[in-house]
Amino acid sequence: METLLEATNVRRSFPRPGGEELLVLDGVNVTLKEGEIVGLLGRSGSGKSTFLRLIAGLAKPQGGRLDYLGQPIDGPASGIAMVFQSFALFPWLTVLENVQLGLEALSLPEKEIRTRAIEAIDLIGLDGYESAYPRELSGGMRQRVGFARALVVHPNILLMDEPFSALDVLTAENLRTDLIELWQHKKLPIKSILLVTHNIEEAVQMCDRALLFSSNPGRVTTEIKIDLPHPRDRADPHFEDYVDRIYVEMTSRKIERQRNQQQTGVLPDAPITRISTSTLSGLIEALAAPQYGGKADLPDIASDLQLEVDELFPITEALQMLRLGDMEGGDIKLTHMGKLFAESETNVRKAIFQRTLVANVPFAAHIRKILDERTNHTAPRRRFIDELEDKFTEDAADETLRAITSWGRFAELFSYDAESETFSLENPT
């Protein structure tokens, strides 16, 4: 089979104010061959969408090679079309005009533009809606227009950036099966699909290969071949095996990295994501519920809380950081402190939270220490954000301080006045 796309050691970073660089992609290697659907799986913020934009020619890599049909990609190529997460339809153009737009840019004869557009509209199941405006359509129908617009240019590669994530569950499922069916019957005028998703089940359902993306910086860590005949059944034990395997693969790496890190000084080793204390309490309570007894399978607890697994990751991370929970394989379990927290009422919870926050997040203890030392027991936010910015980018420092502030407030470790941007030990009156 012909190689359509070859990415070798692709690197991409973004400049940050203050001259630093944020490395988003580093050493990314991906090959895409004719006749296959490849899924890029990773958590949000792992750089997979950035990678897709590089392939689409919307941005340029800063290192490595990115070849399409043996030629380096230099700007948008006519053989690569993209389907966008939020559809990206032009609201002032009708369905037909939206679909025709890509063909008009190719300066084809008017007659051909028309026939091809109508063909694509029929194929994707939109006949009758040609003269409708996007705002008149439901989300599912809008994304169908997005597909028709991409298919009509007969691209070799169809890029899909989380195309189903803005749709409700049923509509997404419906569109996915339609698409797979057309692909299976070789009715789509394309040679290959590259799908970016954070939904593990979606990847197992659609892809021939799933590439797992790690974050900070993003790179492909594992490749999993999915050898199941279409149409794939979610209830099939093999299907579930694949899903489990990917779950474990995605969580274990994260923990491995965390374990290898040593706490040094008061600054956190990695930026902290802000997770509200009510979310944390919610997860702890769910884990402590009788059916789990303090230990649960990630996919199970995720579906119980009506979350995607990738949405669960930052919460479990926070739980681990605070030593209220711990990971074991694909399972999450409560620590002794976590169990105690679950059983207590609010005031005791605050005390437990304060203790674990001071012990495990040195920067929170640091803020309290500074406030205790100062005669007026106040300190401007700037003082701490400067410290954090020595190590992190501006955004990461901001997010980290917000996380710690929110936790510190819950624990009544200190208080914070957003208006004057001051930390203090003062109870708001």
Added chain:
Amino acid sequence: MKILPPVSIETRRLLPRSWDLLAGIFVLGTIIFCAEASREVIQPLASLAHNPVSLDPANLPNYAFRTALRMLVAMVFSLIFTLTYATWAAKSKRASIILIPLLDILQSVPILGFISVTVVFFLSLAPGKVLGAEIAAVFAIFTSQAWNMAFSFYQSLRTVPVELTEAGKMFGLTGWGRFWRIEVPFGLPPLVWNMMMSMSGGWFFVTLSEAISVGHTSIVLPGIGSYIAAAIEAKSLTSIFWAIGAMLVVILIFDQLLFRPLIAWADRFRIDSEPSDEEPESWALTMFRRSQLLDWLSSPFDRMMRWSYRLRPLELASAKNAKPSKLMDGVFYTVLVALGGYIIWKIAAFAGAAFSLHEVVDASLRGLATFARVVILIALASLIWTPIGIYVGLRPHLAQVIQPIAQFLAAFPANLVFPVAVSVIVVWNLNPDIWLSPLMVLGTQWYILFNVIAGASALPRELKDAASNFQVRGWLWWKKVGIPAVMPYYVTGAITASGGSWNAAVNAEVAVWGSKTLHAYGLGAYIFDATGVGDFHKIVVGVFVMSFYVVILNRLFWRPLYWYAERKFRLA
């Protein structure tokens, strides 16, 4: 590890913070300046004649302060007008029937029309004192500020989310409490933007409002506007530059001390839950927030407001259940019709005395000339500024540089360009009917640029990506992506620009430089000249015809275009 004591250490200090020093300087300075100014306004009117406006730049700081103070006072009155008039219109169905069209017409009346009709009345309020003249000037500035602010607030009041109102009712807020805690905060962000535009409008007419000359009544109040007028009379280019410099400084101070803090503060009242990409910041707001002095000064007022929310007049509670009665409707409309009839009868009597058909036809023809100018110039300005605005709007860094410059240019009075315009027209022997026209859009064209920049920067990244992914470029891009995307914004800007240009015609169709005066054939010059000789009948005819043109143009062209653009091109 021991559990730390809970947070409760009282740390309220009595010693001032460093921010207090800065704030103290501001408060003291303001008090001293205001005392100074109020001492001067009670001087007899004759004192103005003894101390004519001098072109010595050393006087400029004082003049600049007087002008700034007038603008601020006018702004306070504009705010009071906005909060009452717009609220009344929004709350009472009956009132809105008459108030909203009235606002539309008031907006179209040229500022000179207001001055000429009211100046004698204001002078009579404080006979022989400067105060009367000051009131007239403040009123003139008020008429260039108030209308669009009232419109903006009316719009906001009409679109307050039902949930907020209902939540307010559930928490037992009275109508008064809801107004200050829900409706005013909700309308604040757009109101602040309109205040900024109003300020620019005030600058544009600064000469007209300070150097008032209606027939035999001629008053020159010390200020930047009068300074400009004197500079034009004396043909002093240096003084013109000094005036531009002083204006720039005052605009900058307003921007730093008033508008930037207001924008930053009003940002918290935005109702959309998405955080803005860049929160507006202001050092002055930081100062106000950190300083305890200002806390103390504002706390009695704050307490009074809180106390007033709890007041619950009995009659209001019972009135809530009363349905609008048919009887009251009948009474209301009868009064309205009677009043309307009376006014028409009055106008007819007035017109019968001096209106000749000839006069009306003459004014209408001149109006047609101004109409043609406005249409052509707005079209030209659109052709120039739309592509530039789109180009700039797609580049955020460029937009940040361009926005404040355009804002300053919008405040630039046409008088300041008179020397250049008159010299060029005289030297090249050009036709003033054509070449004076650009002065009309001098200040107003920027509204097109502002709005187009805002529209282009609001284009979502995914749409831009989709366009480049499908290789939409060149003319196809402008036709299918760029121009449609900014359409609703463009129309909003063009409406503002068009309305403003009519108003500016009065200040632009007659250009004076020393003894040389150039006239263009048009309604603006007609009103300007009628004011100069104090011919009230002509003034009324001119103002009436101009309002008529503006209202017709709005109703038949701009309003439909606006709704079309809103429906078709607005991004969801």
